[in-house]
Amino acid sequence: MNETPGPRSGELHVAKECSEYTGLAGSFCTITSSNLDAIPVGSKVVYASAAGETGIESDITIVTAQAEHVSGHVVLSMETNTGSVTLSGGTGAFAALQAETVVSFDGTEWHWDGTYSLTPAAAETTS
């Protein structure tokens, strides 16, 4: 069930484009690159809350083409385009995923860079 190719922990580097993120709750971004097979290119990052006064503070859900998902939370300052994203478990290959990343923007794509772990213990506590 949690057979995920690649390392079980390490650095996480994800890029996404947000040409369909309007700031409204339910709008989303699309993963364009990922060094983790469990978060494949094409996955959608859906925002639960609308953008607020100074930026975005929202729960997020990453949804893959296989309808698996991972839960997370983003805090982003739109003043500086910097922030953080935490990922904390989900379904299928995501059940054991934990990650802490920082957010940056290069003018075209948004980047999450940090670390992740995919451990059975984490799966038991988050699923």
Place this chain on the structure above:
Amino acid sequence: MSARRLVNRRLRLVAALIATILASSWVAVSPGSASTLGHHHGAPHGTPHSTAHVTFTKWIVTQPANPPSLAGVLMRGVVGGAVGNGTYVGTVLNDDLSDPGFWHADALYGFFGHRHSFIARLRITENDTVDPATAVLRGVVIAGWRHDQRVHGVYTTMDPCPMPTPGNVLGRVCFQGSLAISAP
């Protein structure tokens, strides 16, 4: 006959309004102008109380659900100016086609530059009686950089668009314009 007079009167009004907006924008960005000198001269991106200027080129990437209304369509594009180079995302919240020759709409404009990002809710009045069609925009920043500040601007319809417009459902038609953002 009277309809033509009405259109001509509207044209004069819109032209005067655009001229006023352009004139005020020019004063704000002209080197050495009174408004520039009044605020942290030399600051590249402005202070929260100075007027910031951003540019955009946008195009429509989804088909309208109930044409000719454009309510719900998604727009993409690119931005520049005080936010830095980046991406534009917008959506039409609702529109009104009952005024012949004009398109009135409420829209969300998202500016995601490499320095700053913000989302503005804007009231659009597009004058389709002139060629190319032009629009005036007024509203407020509802999220992010310069939150709660006033926004006004203009755009012009470009056909063909002078830049690539991937996903454009209107062929080569795009809209190029600028916004001025200032404290209330």
